[in-house]
Amino acid sequence: MLILTRKLGESITIGNDIKVTILECQNKQVKLGIIAPKDVKVHREEIFEKIQEENKKASKISKLEIVEIAQKWRKDGEKPDS
Amino acid sequence: MVGVEDRPVKENNMLNLSTEKFGNLRIEKENIITFEDGIFGFEELKQFVIVNIEECRPFEWLISVENPLIAFPVINPVPLFTDYNPIESIDDLTPLGITNKKYVETFCIVTMNDQPTNVTINLKGPILVNMKNKTGKQFVLTEDYYSLHHPLIRN
Numbered sequence: 001m002l003i004l005t006r007k008l009g010e011s012i013t014i015g016n017d018i019k020v021t022i023l024e025c026q027n028k029q030v031k032l033g034i035i036a037p038k039d040v041k042v043h044r045e046e047i048f049e050k051i052q053e054e055n056k057k058a059s060k061i062s063k064l065e066i067v068e069i070a071q072k073w074r075k076d077g078e079k080p081d082s
Numbered sequence: 083m084v085g086v087e088d089r090p091v092k093e094n095n096m097l098n099l100s101t102e103k104f105g106n107l108r109i110e111k112e113n114i115i116t117f118e119d120g121i122f123g124f125e126e127l128k129q130f131v132i133v134n135i136e137e138c139r140p141f142e143w144l145i146s147v148e149n150p151l152i153a154f155p156v157i158n159p160v161p162l163f164t165d166y167n168p169i170e171s172i173d174d175l176t177p178l179g180i181t182n183k184k185y186v187e188t189f190c191i192v193t194m195n196d197q198p199t200n201v202t203i204n205l206k207g208p209i210l211v212n213m214k215n216k217t218g219k220q221f222v223l224t225e226d227y228y229s230l231h232h233p234l235i236r237n
Binding site for chain 2: 038039041042043047048050051052053055057058062063066067070071073
């Protein structure tokens with residue numbers, strides 16, 4: 001792993017078209033600004049893990065649970081939040 | 083007993099799925115959707131069908147063809163959340179072989195917390211399916227305001 005030290009307001013560049021800037025540093029939190037081409041997807045690392053977990057939980061939902069929600073929804077005429 | 087020659091021609095186009103949640107389902111092979119990357123957490127599963135079961139409506143089920151024990155409850159979020167439009171948020175729809183956005187349908191996976199009344203859906207990781215070429219993918223939206231646990235029903 002390449003380790004670099006940067007000060008507030010300084011940047012690093014990755015390749016020709018990705019730039020990461022340190023915008024704010026406070027209480028163990030670092031705010032980064034990222035400039036990258038549109039086709040480079042930037043995500044917080046943990047988001048994929050979270051979605052995997054959610055999918056695993058969802059796969060365990062039973063038909064009965066969904067039937068009950070569907071019935072309740074129709075009966076109460078409940079509307080989802082928007 | 084029905085003789086081989088009496089079987090409907092379509093029989094060859096049908097597939098039996100022995101599911102845990104719904105018993106035996108007969109599906110049409112042409113309805114199988116290919117997910118080249120699988121679904122997050124189930125990357126090894128590439129083929130799914132969307133099954134509409136009357137008593138579950140408006141929810142539908144995304145069922146794995148390769149492992150029919152795996153089924154996700156899903157819902158089309160578009161009629162529910164008028165300002166939610168992942169097709170427009172995703173820059174690159176090429177994994178779906180997009181020729182026309184009108185063939186793309188959106189599904190969000192239902193998630194449930196400890197209390198069954200707390201039904202939420204995952205707006206952050208929508209599943210988009212190109213119904214024309216039967217290709218699907220679970221995307222991750224970059225926008226921060228989309229939640230993994232968006233409340234579906236107000237308590």
